[in-house]
Amino acid sequence: MKKKTADNTVNVAVLVSGGGTNLQAIIDRRDAGLLPSCRLCAVISSKKGAYALERAEKAGIKGYTVDRKACAGQEEFEAKILSILNKSRAEVIVLAGFMNILSAEFVKQFPERIINVHPALIPSFCGKGFYGLRVHEEALKYGVKVTGATVHFVNEIPDGGRIIAQKAVKIREGDTPEKLQKRVMREAEWKILPAALEQVCSDILERGAQNG
Ligand code: GAR
Numbered sequence: 001m002k003k004k005t006a007d008n009t010v011n012v013a014v015l016v017s018g019g020g021t022n023l024q025a026i027i028d029r030r031d032a033g034l035l036p037s038c039r040l041c042a043v044i045s046s047k048k049g050a051y052a053l054e055r056a057e058k059a060g061i062k063g064y065t066v067d068r069k070a071c072a073g074q075e076e077f078e079a080k081i082l083s084i085l086n087k088s089r090a091e092v093i094v095l096a097g098f099m100n101i102l103s104a105e106f107v108k109q110f111p112e113r114i115i116n117v118h119p120a121l122i123p124s125f126c127g128k129g130f131y132g133l134r135v136h137e138e139a140l141k142y143g144v145k146v147t148g149a150t151v152h153f154v155n156e157i158p159d160g161g162r163i164i165a166q167k168a169v170k171i172r173e174g175d176t177p178e179k180l181q182k183r184v185m186r187e188a189e190w191k192i193l194p195a196a197l198e199q200v201c202s203d204i205l206e207r208g209a210q211n212g
Helices: 021-031 051-058 074-087 133-142 177-211
Strands: 010-016 038-045 063-065 092-095 114-118 146-153 163-170
Touching: 010 021, 010 051, 010 074, 010 177, 021 038, 021 051, 021 177, 038 051, 038 074, 038 177, 051 063, 092 177, 114 177, 133 177, 146 177, 163 177
Parallel strands: 010 038, 010 092, 038 063, 092 114
Antiparallel strands: 114 146, 146 163
């Protein structure tokens, strides 16, 4: 039995940097009633004017910008993010196309509470420098026949935390990085990210019920 908190949900903040199609997948699942353990409490963008912020606004989620370029350094950037997370009472953080690496000091404050979606099957094509289209360019260059997406917990090693979910996607003849990126998103990322998020939040509620 789940613990009955005020509304029996976990507060989730989503960190983005761009288009926000993964954020949209989460919003769509919520709207379909398929994220019963989650409450989307904030969207934080590291880039000014990111389209993800419009998606947040349309969905009635409070949006914030912490412009990485306008910050003096990583410390200021993370301090600003932390202050929004605290204000929003975020309990789980989703990195959904967030194109920044968080420091070990930041990550250590949220053990197994930060999840990331990566557009490849970890441990392939991951780690520092592997993000966005570059991941798909490298997969095609290497000549792999199968790629995919991974959702994992974030720890101090880039793309190194415990894996929660993976889904494979076949490479097709004539694939370009752009075509492959879209297919990996459609067939893998947009499915496994919302599902993993619900799993993580319902596990937190379940543990709360056991301990309380
Ligand atoms: C997604 O493919 C996501 O997996 C990737 O960037 C894209 C963002 O798209 N993230 C990384 O490469 C992080 N290492 P979105 O803004 O439309 O969700």
